[in-house]
Amino acid sequence: xxxxxxxxxxxxxxxxxxxxxxxxxxxxxxxxxxxxxxxxxxxxxxxxxxxxxxxxxxxxxxxxxxxxxxxxxxxxxxxxxxxxxxxxxxxxxxxxxxxxxxxxxxxxxxxxxxx
Amino acid sequence: xxxxxxxxxxxxxxxxxxxxxxxxxxxxxxxxxxxxxxxxxxxxxxxxxxxxxxxxxxxxxxxxxxxxxxxxxxxxxxxxxxxxxxxxxxxxxxxxxxxxxxxxxxxxxxxx
Numbered sequence: 339x340x341x342x343x344x345x346x347x348x349x350x351x352x353x354x355x356x357x358x359x360x361x362x363x364x365x366x367x368x369x370x371x372x373x374x375x376x377x378x379x380x381x382x383x384x385x386x387x388x389x390x391x392x393x394x395x396x397x398x399x400x401x402x403x404x405x406x407x408x409x410x411x412x413x414x415x416x417x418x419x420x421x422x423x424x425x426x427x428x429x430x431x432x433x434x435x436x437x438x439x440x441x442x443x444x445x446x447x448x449x450x451x452x453x
Numbered sequence: 454x455x456x457x458x459x460x461x462x463x464x465x466x467x468x469x470x471x472x473x474x475x476x477x478x479x480x481x482x483x484x485x486x487x488x489x490x491x492x493x494x495x496x497x498x499x500x501x502x503x504x505x506x507x508x509x510x511x512x513x514x515x516x517x518x519x520x521x522x523x524x525x526x527x528x529x530x531x532x533x534x535x536x537x538x539x540x541x542x543x544x545x546x547x548x549x550x551x552x553x554x555x556x557x558x559x560x561x562x563x564x565x
Contacts, residue, residue, distance in 0.1 A: 342496070344496075371551070371552070371553075373553075378557065379557055380457075380542050380544070380555030380556050380557050380558055381497070381542075381553070381555050382555075383552035383553060383554070386551040386552065393551050394550065394551030394552050396552060428496055428497070430553075440485075440546075441487065441499055441502055442487075442499075442553060443499055444489070444496035444497045444498070444499075445496050446494075446495055446496045447495075447496045449494075
């Protein structure tokens, strides 16, 4: 079975531009979460979506937005890119939102470089 | 504030010996804990988890121990293999929050 897939794998943008990252969850999983990982740090939570509704939001500015589609895939959008947005963006899927023991499985990530 | 702490940035062990990776947390609302392994240029791979109703969970060479009173968990890898060399992240969730909170990771090197 396919795991979580993300596209693109790498992306180079310039300051002020907009970017859209895409994620397809594991088949049967209905929840998608987005994380940002900068060098030397652990992943930081950005959003969680379940059944197309936002179920959690981390401490990120409004330039970051996301949505989930009827097929449970998801997009993360970042507007007005800053140099500090350069990071590995990870998508994780789980069968449902928070129940005891709800493990999230991660995709390979999209590496974004903002110049 | 750092709610999940991995105080050892790196650890080096010999092949065949035990690797012990440690993690401390501060939020008493956390009730589910996970360990992930990450190779460069890849996403984190789930290894093992434990809920707060248990104090030990075992899966093959990997065992996680949870000490709730000390707010401490550890991952034991026995025996360690060179392919285990990676960065290991401790993560926690709970308190009604939907998010995983990660530590900064420990880089494990297993020497042949």
